[in-house]
Amino acid sequence: MNAPTQTQNPDPSGSIGQDWTCPFCSLLCDGFRVESQQGGLKLVGSDCSKAVQGLASFGPVPAAPSATVDGREVSPDTALDAAAERLAASRMPLFGGLATDVGGMRQLVRLANQRGAILDHARGDTLMPVLRTLQDRGQMFSTLAEIRNRADLVVCIGTDAASNFPEFFRRCAPVDEAAFARRTVFVGASAPAGLQGEVDEVALQGDLFDAVAMLAALVDGRRLPAPDAALERLAQAMRASTYCVVVFEPGRLPAQGALITEAVLRIVMSLNRKTRAGAFMLGGADGLQTANAVTTWMSGLPLRSRVGPLGLDHDPLQYATDRLLEEEAVDLLLWVASLGPKPVPPATVLPRIVLGHPALAADCAAAGTVFIPVATPGINADGHLFRADGVVTLPLRALRDDGLPTVADIANALQARLALRRLATEGTP
Amino acid sequence: MSAQAETTSGAGEQAVVRNGVSIDPTFAEAFPMKATRVLITAHNDTWARNAAVAMTGFATSVIACGCEAGIERMLSPIETPDGRPGVAVLLFSMSGKELAKQLERRVGQCVLTCPTTAVYAGLDEGEAVALGKNLRFFGDGWQISKMIDGKRYWRVPVMDGEFVAQETTAVVKAVGGGNLLLLARDTDAALAGAEAAVEAMRAVPGVIMPFPGGVVRSGSKVGSKYASLMASTNDAFCPALIPLAKKTELDAGTRCVMEIVIDGLTEADVSAAMRAGIDAIVARGGEAGVTRISAGNYGGKLGPFHFHLHKLLGAEASV
Amino acid sequence: MSTIRLKGGRVYDPANGVDGETRDIGMRDGRIVALHPQEEVDHEYDVSGCVVMAGGIDLHTHIGGGKVNLARMMLPEDHRANRARDPLLELASNGCCTPGTLETGYRYAQMGYTAAFEPAMLAANARHAHMEMGDTPILDHGAYVMLGNEELFLEMLARGEDFERIRDYVGWSIDASKAMGVKVVNPGGISAFKFNQRKLDVDENHVHWQVTPRHVVHTLARALTELGVPHPLHIHASNLGVAGNIESTLATIDALDGLPGHLTHIQFHSYGKEGPKKFSSAARQLIEKVKAAPNVSIDVGQIIFGQTVTASGDTMRQFANADLGSPRKYVGGDIECDAGCGVVPFRYREQSYVNALQWAIGLEIFLLMDDPWRVVLTTDHPNGGPFTSYPHLIRLLMDKSFRDEQLARLHPDVAASVDLREIGRELSLYDIAIMTRAAPARLLGLADRGQLGVGAAADIAVYREDADREAMFATPEYVFKDGRLVARQGRLEAVPVGGTHFLETEFDPGIEKTIEQYAQRHLSVSYRNAKIGKDELCSCANGGALLACKVHGGRGGK
Amino acid sequence: MSAAQGFRLRLRAQPDFRVDLSPLQPAALAGRDVGEVARLELRHANAHVELGELFDVDALSSEAPELRLEGDLRRFDRIGQAMDGGCLSVTGEVGDYLGAAMRSGDIVVEGRAGHLAACEMAGGRLEVRGDIGDFAAGALPGSMDGMRGGTLVVRGNAGARFGDRMRRGTVLLLGDAGDFCASRMVAGTIALAGRVGAHCGYGMRRGTLVFGGSAPDVPATFAETSHDIRVTWALLSRSLGKLHPAFDSLAGRVPRRVVGDLAADGKGEWLIVG
Incomplete structure (x- = not known):
């Protein structure tokens, strides 16, 4: 297989991640350290459950895991040959999962172009609502540092923010000398313990759709037949704040959540007529923002698109992984899960090629599956990921070298093999 | 429009006499105009009529009114788009542009304002002209558009509910200035004859008689001794001027003349109306006091539509 | 590497004073070389009947970064149509505006x-x-880092920090972001908008920091001069798009106080408020000022009729224009105490009075400016129109009758009254070669680009002569990048990775302490991650050549 | 082989992947012969397949452009997309994008239709006798308007987001609507004979919903107006009655009217008869 990743800190133990960026959620915290303990990895400076859990999936002894074809251990080259052969035979492949970094995604888009593949991310369902609102109406967003320095009112809608993003409130806590008091209001969610500043909860009358609609109407100054008193007070506070940030979590939105996202945008646009406000989306786990950003800039269209010799098309409904597999509208699944042992590739009768965390080997031992273990950016490879806001891109640095190739390495190697096959059969590279 | 320069008699033609009424061997000369029909409906026919009367007020002659307009007929609920009582109104003008202007002003001031009304196009074919299209802005942003069966309606919130106006109506080429001159022995006879003629003519579809009560007494000729006036009294038909005017069309027994002017959507509509008017006078007979029927023209030089009275009498005329 | 000769073309190479002479051009190992007429070459191209110029250089085009990608995501309808492509060399990629x-x-x-x-x-x-x-692919590239709206910079200015420290900060920022220059956008205004200020004139105070755009512009221009940054401060002035903004544009030029400055998309900043619509051309006022200010260069930001999207850091102005968007969509963001972004789709219409006048103002600026070395051809892609409209724009500038035809289609009040009707000037091929190659190279300090002298990089475009200049410039006969044939008659021949131009500044690294402290207190990213190293740049830039550009003996270092 | 105005296409076997049937345009195919139609290239995965490989083609003795498709076509998308004239009928089920952006002509589908049927439809008449999927009469991502004109009649039930961003035209739904019926509706008329799912009219800006069947729950961001709307109602109810007998009793009744969604522009209306 290709050259192993360069590693900057090959120390066997001790403090190995002075400038570590955590790849285990889309906040990409870069303020903690990692220590090597008995060969395992220990988080220092935080008790973030996501980071702790993520690090725990990298065992004390980085065994060199083997690639498998139909459950049989094979050499890396054999696995690549088998994968290339199956890709070449596929008439309509799906590249799913896509939990990878910028470098991996760049090469996957190129590889997809060779085979006319559909690209969808494991969390495509949580991307589509946000994307659809951006496509249909736009977006008005804020970022962590702006929240930290400016937001006197943070309204978390349908999320406590902390369960899935344990470091969120710490990352955007006001600076000591801030000239404003922070108030945080949770609509339809319970406040996490230990928050700085004033904290309130607003219970839902109806569901989240109802609450957001009513809030939008009230922020806009509409007279409603029977307004909810708590939401009326909240709307008043939002209009009176100097910089209000509305936080929501796309992963927790119900079906047709794009309508909530759009209502949030309406609230924010409406507030900005007189005061300042922004939305902040707590989304993008498993490299979702990264996969979407790279696909978009290279092709011009976002995820759930097909790229290939016949051009490009974007179809959020048809190109959903579940639907494609269920309807057998594709004939091969290439699954990428390099950022941890999840997302697990879906079971399917179709042939699978899995580029994944070594722990996925067990899920990939079935016949019809080629499994190639890959490195994780931020653990045993360098890389880049996009943060939840989609604006900030951070470098991830390897903590150690487990001798694993990156997703980009594998995608490159597959491209080269496919080009050779084409040369052999068509006489063109 | 009632501007006649002179009345010419065909060379050698003789007047036809019917039931004691003498019908001149002459013709009414008419002009192309632009016209539209709108339908006004309301909660009941009183309010529909109120709107229509106001809208067609001060619309006797394009000379100074901008358009000629009148009520064509009342409509029963089954004849209107919304199933309410209504009125069909016709508007005529010399150009489509002027017609559009007059239509919008009159509907805006007299129909939009009138309780419970709605207004619709009364013609399907023709060049579209704004009806509710600009009036909708009265709604100050609250107006709603609604497409129903391929037609667009505007719904403007007003104090009694909503004013519904179809977006456009159609403008067609039409005919203006058909006319009859009724020469009578005295005022009573002239009025009674004119009233009877107008009543008969109103039953004809597609026409209006735009003057007050359908009748005009100030028939005019083109030009004046005063440079600033375009038209002046039709001296050849003024009984007061029989001994004075350079030329008169009247004999001493004629003491009063009335004119009926007809605008119609088509040449046939104008013909039908004139025929109905002549028939009504003839039916009353010369004894009733209208002894002669004539018509106004400009010698056939100005207008393309010539309604020969004898032709209107049809086959009977030659008998 | 092979040796190539382009034989018998008419050469326009303003950097070397060559104006349409017929001569051969030689290339070897990616560079232009002098070849003896008898010297054997690997490839000889007969380019008689063709015009030979250096490869075009666009010094202001929004081709990469967050707001561009947001614009792409926002406009899937602009990206749905597929065009036929070369399946071997071209990967699927679509879109017109972005x-x-x-x-x-x-x-x-x-x-x-x-x-x-x-x-x-x-x-x-x-x-x-x-x-x-x-x-x-193929293009060399670089970027100007946006400064002048970061809270740290404004805070330093507000507290009267020593100029040298600010200069070091600017030097550090260029180095950390691997930039090729510095751009200031609505000086102080992006930050002011975060404090809910909706307008900021050149001599008006930022509501929070109490500093003026004049102060910001002058400080940055001075810092760049002292750091020896070749490209003058790239200035997107205050009040973009506002009727009467010529006043703030002239004041911004004054704020430079003789220091070098490049006023970008100047068309959007050259509006008077005369006439029935209180919106008029101030092109003559502008050009008078620029002629008298040799320290100033401009690019135009010509508008082109049709659908496009405007993407800008100027959140204050973009939000103000959000309701004018067509289709009605808006993306805005306040970003990391650094700057912001605003994206508004826009459709420029011939029958719009304002758009028609904007179009005329842009052309007036091109045609009234007597020194082509100080005016660069741009549409501010995609803000004024997509870069693919450059050949059309070139024809408008070179062909008075074509220009008049277009003018006749505009809003009648504009067509009947603009100065542009009276301007008979038609630009020459030499002028075009300056505005699209030689001048941008010179303004960027790219010594070996934008010219065809011996030793220069062999970036060459060969156009077949055609009286229809739009057709001629749309589809060159041959395009060479670093001596390699990359396109022939509109078809790609090779798709090399382009190189990255960036500056190597010198500054007192002591400034990093200040930056680190600020980042710890206020920002969300570790100071260490604010810096892009060369290796990292190489990986970001996809392994393309790193084209480091030295500063001109600045006074910044220790 | 001689030219024909109409053709019958009978599906022989299910394709391996989804097939794009947008090249099947009755007006464009009229006048061709059976062989030409069979050689039509259809997009199938990353390649093209000749129509004749999937369908048996016969000529019809139609006098006007016509296509009759027979078989289970659920893997076939874009039937009648951008259709401009002629008649197209399908005996079985169809895939997504049925009649998308169609401009004129007539389409009748006996079976059920997939998602996005009639999306951005601009004219003509489209009737689905079975159920219909999500986003029918809706908009593609990024498009400001969904259905823009014409008439859609659905005899079965509709999925979610029925009439999303619809701007113009008339839609009759005889069965029940799913959740978020008329979401973000811009204008136009949707007449409903059955029930609606949750959050009907969510984000509705303008447009009219006529509830001829059971009365819906009115959301908190809608408000009642009690003014006299008999004029508009007369116009609308008469028109709907003419379009389908299921609505011919509307004209004699007086509806309740609510407006909303006040969370959006609030100029939409519900006319509730049931």
């Missing part, structure tokens, strides 16, 4: 451009910008 990076590279190269510069790179988004440019 095409995918691959499409951007293909299209630029196919019309003879070999370098393009992203003018609005946020420091917070610098990696992303370099990544997108790295995925823009």
Whole structure:
């Protein structure tokens, strides 16, 4: 297989991640350290459950895991040959999962172009609502540092923010000398313990759709037949704040959540007529923002698109992984899960090629599956990921070298093999 | 429009006499105009009529009114788009542009304002002209558009509910200035004859008689001794001027003349109306006091539509 | 590497004073060389009947970074149509206003451009910008980092920090973001908008920091001069798009106080408020001022009729225009105490009085300016129109009768009254070669680009002579990048990875302490991650050549 | 082989992947012969397949452009997309994008239709006798308007987001609507004979919903107006009655009217008869 990743800190133990960026959620915290303990990895400076859990999936002894074809251990080259052969035979492949970094995604888009593949991310369902609102109406967003320095009112809608993003409130806590008091209001969610500043909860009358609609109407100054008193007070506070940030979590939105996202945008646009406000989306786990950003800039269209010799098309409904597999509208699944042992590739009768965390080997031992273990950016490879806001891109640095190739390495190697096959059969590279 | 320069008699033609009424061997000369029909409906026919009367007020002659307009007929609920009582109104003008202007002003001031009304196009074919299209802005942003069966309606919130106006109506080429001159022995006879003629003519579809009560007494000729006036009294038909005017069309027994002017959507509509008017006078007979029927023209030089009275009498005329 | 001769073309190479002489051009190992007429070459191209110029250089085109990608995501309808492509060399990539990076590279190269510069790179988004440019094939690229709205900079200015410290900060920012220059956007205004200020004139105070745009502009211009940065401060002045903004534009030029400055998309800043619509051309006022200010250069930002999208860091102005968007969509963001972004789709219409006048103002500026070395051809892609309209724009400038035909289609009040009707000037091929190659190279300090002298990089465009200049410039006969044939008659021949131009500044590293402390207190990213190293740049830029540019003996270092 | 105005296409076997049937345009195919139609290239995965490989083609003795498709076509998308004239009928089920952006002509589908049927439809008449999927009469991502004109009649039930961003035209739904019926509706008329799911009219800006069947729950961001709307109602109810007998009793009744969604522009209306 290709050259192993360069590693900057090959120390066997001790403090190995002075400038570590955590790849285990889309906040990409870069303020903690990692220590090597008995060969395992220990988080220092935080008790973030996501980071702790993520690090725990990298065992004390980085065994060199083997690639498998139909459950049989094979050499890396054999696995690549088998994968290339199956890709070449596929008439309509799906590249799913896509939990990878910028470098991996760049090469996957190129590889997809060779085979006319559909690209969808494991969390495509949580991307589509946000994307659809951006496509249909736009977006008005804020970022962590702006929240930290400016937001006197943070309204978390349908999320406590902390369960899935344990470091969120710490990352955007006001600076000591801030000239404003922070108030945080949770609509339809319970406040996490230990928050700085004033904290309130607003219970839902109806569901989240109802609450957001009513809030939008009230922020806009509409007279409603029977307004909810708590939401009326909240709307008043939002209009009176100097910089209000509305936080929501796309992963927790119900079906047709794009309508909530759009209502949030309406609230924010409406507030900005007189005061300042922004939305902040707590989304993008498993490299979702990264996969979407790279696909978009290279092709011009976002995820759930097909790229290939016949051009490009974007179809959020048809190109959903579940639907494609269920309807057998594709004939091969290439699954990428390099950022941890999840997302697990879906079971399917179709042939699978899995580029994944070594722990996925067990899920990939079935016949019809080629499994190639890959490195994780931020653990045993360098890389880049996009943060939840989609604006900030951070470098991830390897903590150690487990001798694993990156997703980009594998995608490159597959491209080269496919080009050779084409040369052999068509006489063109 | 009632501007006649002179009345010419065909060379050698003789007047036809019917039931004691003498019908001149002459013709009414008419002009192309632009016209539209709108339908006004309301909660009941009183309010529909109120709107229509106001809208067609001060619309006797394009000379100074901008358009000629009148009520064509009342409509029963089954004849209107919304199933309410209504009125069909016709508007005529010399150009489509002027017609559009007059239509919008009159509907805006007299129909939009009138309780419970709605207004619709009364013609399907023709060049579209704004009806509710600009009036909708009265709604100050609250107006709603609604497409129903391929037609667009505007719904403007007003104090009694909503004013519904179809977006456009159609403008067609039409005919203006058909006319009859009724020469009578005295005022009573002239009025009674004119009233009877107008009543008969109103039953004809597609026409209006735009003057007050359908009748005009100030028939005019083109030009004046005063440079600033375009038209002046039709001296050849003024009984007061029989001994004075350079030329008169009247004999001493004629003491009063009335004119009926007809605008119609088509040449046939104008013909039908004139025929109905002549028939009504003839039916009353010369004894009733209208002894002669004539018509106004400009010698056939100005207008393309010539309604020969004898032709209107049809086959009977030659008998 | 092979040796190539272009034989018998008419050469326009203003940097070397060559104005249409017929001569051969030799290339070897990616460079232009002098070849003896008898010397054997590997490839000889007969280019008689053709015009030979250096590859085009676009010094202001939004080709990479967050706001461009947001614009792409926002306009799927603009990206649905597929065009026929070469399946071997071209990967699927679509779009007109904000095409995918691959499409951007293909299209630029196919019309003879070999370098393009992203003018609005946020420091917070610098990696992303370099990544997108790295995925823009064939073209060399670089970016100007946006300064002048970061809270740290404004705070330093507000507390009267020593100029040297600010200069070090600017030097550090260029180095950290691997920029090729510095752009200031609505000086202080992006930050002011975060404090809910909706307007900021040149001598008006930022509501929170109590500093003026004049102060910001002058400080940055001085810092760049002292750091020896070749490209003058790239200035997107105050009050973009506002009727009567010529006043703030002239005041911004005054704020430079003789220091070098490049006023970008100047068309959007040259509006008077005369006439029935209180909106008029101030092109003559502007040009009078620029002629008298040799320290100032401009690019135009010509508008082109049709659908496009405006993407800018100027959140204050973009939000103000959000309701004018067509289709009605808006993206805005306040970003990391650094700057912001605003994206508004826009459709310029011939029958709009304002748009028609904007169009005329742009052309007036091109045609009234007597020194082509100080006016660069741009549409501010995609803000005034997509870069693919350059050949059309060139024809408008070179062909008075074509210009008049277009003028006749505009809003009648504009067509009947604009100064443009009276301007008979038609630009020459030599002028075009200056405005699209030689001048941008000179303004960027690219000594070996934008020219065809011996030793220069062999970035060359060969156009077949055609009286229809639009057709001629749309589809060059041959395009060479670093001596390699990359396009022939509108078809790609090779898709090399472009190189990254960036500056190596010198500054007192002591400034890092201040920056680190600020980042710890206020920001969300570790100070260490604010810096892009050269290796990292290489990986962001997709492994393309790193084209480090030295500063001109500045006074910044220790 | 001689030219024909109409053709019958009978599906022989299910394709391996989804097939794009947008090249099947009755007006464009009229006048061709059976062989030409069979050689039509259809997009199938990353390649093209000749129509004749999937369908048996016969000529019809139609006098006007016509296509009759027979078989289970659920893997076939874009039937009648951008259709401009002629008649197209399908005996079985169809895939997504049925009649998308169609401009004129007539389409009748006996079976059920997939997602996005009639999306951005601009004219003509489209009737689905079975159920219909999500986003029928809706908009593609990024498009400002969904259905823009014409008439859609659905005899079965509709999925979610029925009439999303619809701007113009008339839609009759005889069965029940799913959740978020008329979401973000811009204008136009949707007449409903059955029930609606949750959050009907969510984000509705303008447009009219006529509830001829059971009365819906009115959301908190809608408000009642009690003014006299008999004029508009007369116009609308008469028109709907003419379009389908299921609505011919509307004209004699007086509806309740609510407006909303006040969370959006609030100029939409519900006319509730049931």
